[in-house]
Amino acid sequence: MNDEFDPNWLDDSDQPFSADDGMDWLDSIGGGDEQTPDSQDIGKPSTGEFDFETFAFGDVDSDAVEDSSAWLADLSDNPFDVKPTEAPSEDPGAIPDWLQTDSEIPAYTPSEPASAAASEDLPDWLHTGEQPAADVSDLETEAGDVPLAPWLRGADIDEEALDKPAGERDSGVLPSWLQGADDFGAEDANTFQASFDDVQFEVEEPIEESDDLSWMTDADEPSGAQSDELAALLSQGESDAGVDDLLAGLLQPTDTQGEGDVDLLSLLSSDAGEPSTASQGGLQHFAEDDEFLSFDSARLNFDELLGPNPISRPAEIELPESNIPDFLSDVSVSEVSAAALMRQQQEDRPIEELPEELRALLDEGVSAVTAAPGTAVPPPVLISEAPAAKPPPGRRADKGTRGIELMRSITAAAGAAQGAAVKPARVRRGLRYNLPRLIVAAVVAVAVILPFLDAFESLRFVQLPPVLFGEKSPAETAYAVVDDLAEGDVMLVAVDASPGSLSEIGGAMTAVIAHARARQATPVIVSTDPVALVAAQRMIEGELPEDTHNKQIIFGRYLPGDSLGVRDLAENPRDALAFDHDGRPSDLQIDSVADLDLIVIVSDRADGIRQWSEQLQPLVSSPLVFVVSASAEPLARLYADSYGAPYIVGLRDSITYRSQLGAYSGPDGLIGFGITPSATFTATPTPTNTFTPTPTNTPTATDTPTSTLAPAAAQATANALATARVTATFTFTATNTPTATSTATATNTPTHTLTPTNTATPSATPTVTPSPTLTFTPSATFTATSTPTNAPTLAPRPGRRRRCPRRRHARRPRRRPPNQTRPLRRRSRRPWPLAMNWSRLSSHRRASTCALAPARISR
Amino acid sequence: MRLRLGAVLVTALTIGIALITLVGLLGTNIGPISAQIERFGITDFARLLLQFAAVxxxxxxxxxxVNLLGVHLRRTRRRGQAIYSAVLILSFVIVLGFGILPRDNEARAAVDGVQIALETAFSGLVLFSLVYGAVTIANRRPSWASLLFVATVVTVLVGALPVRGLGPIATVADWLNRVPVDAGGRAILLGIALATVIAGVRVLIGQGRATRE
Structure with missing residues (x-):
């Protein structure tokens, strides 16, 4: 290298730099002051959005390059868009104009001083030749505030590789996109540029001391075309064209400056120009390492960095798939921007999963807003205002860190200015609650609560559920079907309702089970929902503790698999019902579902009704009863109509069923819903005298041949019991005196309705009491036969008779032929007194039914 | 066409079991071959398969x-969500203890006081959801369909009230339940039946999702 043209000012780093000393020539390049790398311009957020591209590549403007010379117009405005260098051509058209004319090319003569005219346009440092390298270093300092590509900002520099001539340097330190490239690897450079179009982010890497211009001095002889060209350009001396050529040479990719894709400012300011091998290694590490593929996107605000618009990318450039991160692998930039994609990813992440620094930033922002209500919200801050950690001693401050500090100071100043400009508006608080709404809510609450108080009985304008079911109503049919159960019958109760819905239909369920137990049948509870099974068990235990504890009610096991479990029960009832929910043998002898005498489906959802009906009903001939909620009624009605099955719907039917069953009976008989026992039985008259049949029930004295009955006649006694019940019912029908029926006109008022109720009490008491007594002895048979003899004495006057509507439904014929023996069933261990109690209650109910017939409210 | 042995085996197994189960469950309802089905034990085998599936x-x-417990055990290490997972695990242990070591009616208290109460409360919210939905529909963009929806909801709700003097509305509500709702319900059931048949046929011909992939 010619020593005379050795830029020794590059070696002298101690020389201070003057901003107005010799940098005028940059104005002609950069296109004016606004393009000068001024710290005030770097990264300054203008409208709250951060222009990453400007921030990343400094203030290099393509217009500046175009203004310099015409051939620079061929350069892309993108510093990474490097075209393949063509071989030197003889075509004059490929040569810039100023090169084609000899007169425009200033001849360089090393010994001759520059002309005075030309020297005026040259930088001062070219005049003296002593311009210190500090100029460049200071320029580097300012330009270093901008974030650079990772391989420009640091990384380990391989000194040995730098010492080698450019042509001898190990290609292994080059990035992969440079190693295989012919002719400066322009296409790979474009690929790399495309990758930066897709993903632009910073990778924090510590800066090394070697990241300076020392490589320029260490190189003894710059080899290759670059050094020659640089020397030639420098030798051109004072003309502007020479400066342009110098810059063009720096921009022009050479064999030693493989990338050629750095921005102008970086080339002039810092360690650019020829990336060090260490930087190349860092870049290669960055591009090939897993960190590039799995970096934490949450650490960057891509909305701010990339902006709302998708970043354009040259169509011919494709990034190797191996280098494409996962989050961008199936996304086209032209269709979905990376910012949008990252925005979606970031929105999906809860706050708790954000990194600590982002959460701290968020908390800081929230606290700032809440601390000063009314103040304007500062623009989104990319960098927190907290001071960065001080670099460790002996380590030069990172240029990126200085840039962050600068950004922080700018945003802090902007936020302070806006905060000072906007005064917090005084917010006047109005009423916290809306007064009309409060009034309406209070009125509604009062209207709901007061009717429950007896003092406000007049507010009970809502119709109460009927005491008895309407004639031929589905619920009445259901009651009759359950009432047909006999001792030893097995009733399957399929509970497929949520525990919450049991509050609505649980009353009907327990009433049906109590009714079956009163008929000495055996209820078996199963469910496809384990929670519902437990809830049903608790509810039944609460109402029928004795039957539950005595295992008169069997709680089967949970049937898994929904419809599969139901089908399993239908196909394998012996196995499915072999054990109860506690794992104890159930002692049920069920070989087929056809052995079930009644199936009750308790459900609050359409699916439950559907699966139980479809999987079980086709296999059985037993009657089916639905106990469903009001919400499931429409679908249950469809199946009920198809199967001819009755159904009980909702809370009102539950109350009516219990009322009709007598579950609300007090010590003296049936109690209507909504009427307290004391009010019922204290205010009633005692028309005992009207029931004269009492002395006629004397056959009890004749029932003495108890010993004549053999124990084998127990079954016949049980059968006689049912016959006696039926007979007795009709007998009591005849006992209705005209007094009771004559009050039918007054039944509209509750007062009159209660009156016949009381009349039924004495009538039922004497007549029913002997019937269970007779069931113990064969005299009951005689009682039944003797009933008709009593009937004429109890016959009412013709024309005023009112038959009790009860028992209008004929008893269903037994499904089993008479000659077929009943399979062995679980023996009922219910004590007889309970059966007596049931008979008493049943008689009470029937008598009351007759008495209450005028008061019946049809549904 | 490339066939994988595993996929072929799974498909053949699925089709075979499906056919056996179908024939076995049809049982005695398919006429003269019912006796043959019974004699070859296909019905019993189908019932066995059914029990396997249930188990x-x-x-x-x-x-x-177990998986739920594992997930919540892991979540107890997270900030902000640990309390909920800890409560769930603690509740599980307590209720399990009620079942294993019963002393009194603790389990009943757990079911009645927690489960039933909560579900009942949620059921009560259905009314508010309906009313809110009706108001929202009426406010946003009234159309004939939305007005019809709101009118139907109001009519059915009011018709269900046991208040005297609402006989006409109750009659309309009863008609709505009898005619349009029944029609819609039957349509839903028919759709379910057709979909079930199609799903079954797809399994039988090897086009089910599990066997196709």
Whole structure:
């Protein structure tokens, strides 16, 4: 290298730099002051959005390059868009104009001083030749505030590789996109540029001391075309064209400056120009390492960095798939921007999963807003205002860190200015609650609560559920079907309702089970929902503790698999019902579902009704009863109509069923819903005298041949019991005196309705009491036969008779032929007194039914 | 066309079992061949398969419970969500203890006081959801369909009230339940039946999702 043209000012780093000393020539390049790398311009957020591209590549403007010379117009405005260098051509058209004319090319003569005219346009440092390298270093300092590509900002520099001539340097330190490239690897450079179009982010890497211009001095002889060209350009001396050529040479990719894709400012300011091998290694590490593929996107605000618009990318450039991160692998930039994609990813992440620094930033922002209500919200801050950690001693401050500090100071100043400009508006608080709404809510609450108080009985304008079911109503049919159960019958109760819905239909369920137990049948509870099974068990235990504890009610096991479990029960009832929910043998002898005498489906959802009906009903001939909620009624009605099955719907039917069953009976008989026992039985008259049949029930004295009955006649006694019940019912029908029926006109008022109720009490008491007594002895048979003899004495006057509507439904014929023996069933261990109690209650109910017939409210 | 041995085996197994189960469950309802089905034990084999499936479903429930516990055990290490997971695990242990070591009616208290109460409360919210939905529909963009929806909801709700003097509305509500609702319900059931048949046929011909992939 010619020593005379050795830029020794590059070696002298101690020389201070003057901003107005010799940098005028940059104005002609950069296109004016606004393009000068001024710290005030770097990264300054203008409208709250951060222009990453400007921030990343400094203030290099393509217009500046175009203004310099015409051939620079061929350069892309993108510093990474490097075209393949063509071989030197003889075509004059490929040569810039100023090169084609000899007169425009200033001849360089090393010994001759520059002309005075030309020297005026040259930088001062070219005049003296002593311009210190500090100029460049200071320029580097300012330009270093901008974030650079990772391989420009640091990384380990391989000194040995730098010492080698450019042509001898190990290609292994080059990035992969440079190693295989012919002719400066322009296409790979474009690929790399495309990758930066897709993903632009910073990778924090510590800066090394070697990241300076020392490589320029260490190189003894710059080899290759670059050094020659640089020397030639420098030798051109004072003309502007020479400066342009110098810059063009720096921009022009050479064999030693493989990338050629750095921005102008970086080339002039810092360690650019020829990336060090260490930087190349860092870049290669960055591009090939897993960190590039799995970096934490949450650490960057891509909305701010990339902006709302998708970043354009040259169509011919494709990034190797191996280098494409996962989050961008199936996304086209032209269709979905990376910012949008990252925005979606970031929105999906809860706050708790954000990194600590982002959460701290968020908390800081929230606290700032809440601390000063009314103040304007500062623009989104990319960098927190907290001071960065001080670099460790002996380590030069990172240029990126200085840039962050600068950004922080700018945003802090902007936020302070806006905060000072906007005064917090005084917010006047109005009423916290809306007064009309409060009034309406209070009125509604009062209207709901007061009717429950007896003092406000007049507010009970809502119709109460009927005491008895309407004639031929589905619920009445259901009651009759359950009432047909006999001792030893097995009733399957399929509970497929949520525990919450049991509050609505649980009353009907327990009433049906109590009714079956009163008929000495055996209820078996199963469910496809384990929670519902437990809830049903608790509810039944609460109402029928004795039957539950005595295992008169069997709680089967949970049937898994929904419809599969139901089908399993239908196909394998012996196995499915072999054990109860506690794992104890159930002692049920069920070989087929056809052995079930009644199936009750308790459900609050359409699916439950559907699966139980479809999987079980086709296999059985037993009657089916639905106990469903009001919400499931429409679908249950469809199946009920198809199967001819009755159904009980909702809370009102539950109350009516219990009322009709007598579950609300007090010590003296049936109690209507909504009427307290004391009010019922204290205010009633005692028309005992009207029931004269009492002395006629004397056959009890004749029932003495108890010993004549053999124990084998127990079954016949049980059968006689049912016959006696039926007979007795009709007998009591005849006992209705005209007094009771004559009050039918007054039944509209509750007062009159209660009156016949009381009349039924004495009538039922004497007549029913002997019937269970007779069931113990064969005299009951005689009682039944003797009933008709009593009937004429109890016959009412013709024309005023009112038959009790009860028992209008004929008893269903037994499904089993008479000659077929009943399979062995679980023996009922219910004590007889309970059966007596049931008979008493049943008689009470029937008598009351007759008495209450005028008061019946049809549904 | 490339066939994988495993996929072919799974498909053949699925089709075979499906056919055996179908024929076995049809049982005695398919005329003269019912006796043959019974004689070859296809019905019993189908019932056995059914029991296998039911047991598998029960085990799946147990596995689900264990998995749920594992997930919440891991979540107890997270900030902000640990309390909920800890409460769930503690509740599980307590209720399990009620079942294993019963003393009194603790389990009943847990079911009645927590489960039923909560579900009842949620059921009560259905009314508010309906009313809110009706108001929202009426406010946003009234159309004939939305007005019809709101009018139907109001009519059915008012018709269900046991208040005297609402006889005409109750009659209209009863008609709505009898005619349009029944028609819609039957349409839904027909759709379910057709979909079930199609799903079954797809399994039988090897086009089910599990066997196709």
């Amino acid at each position: 598998t479903a029960a085990v799946a429930v147990l596995v689900g419970v």
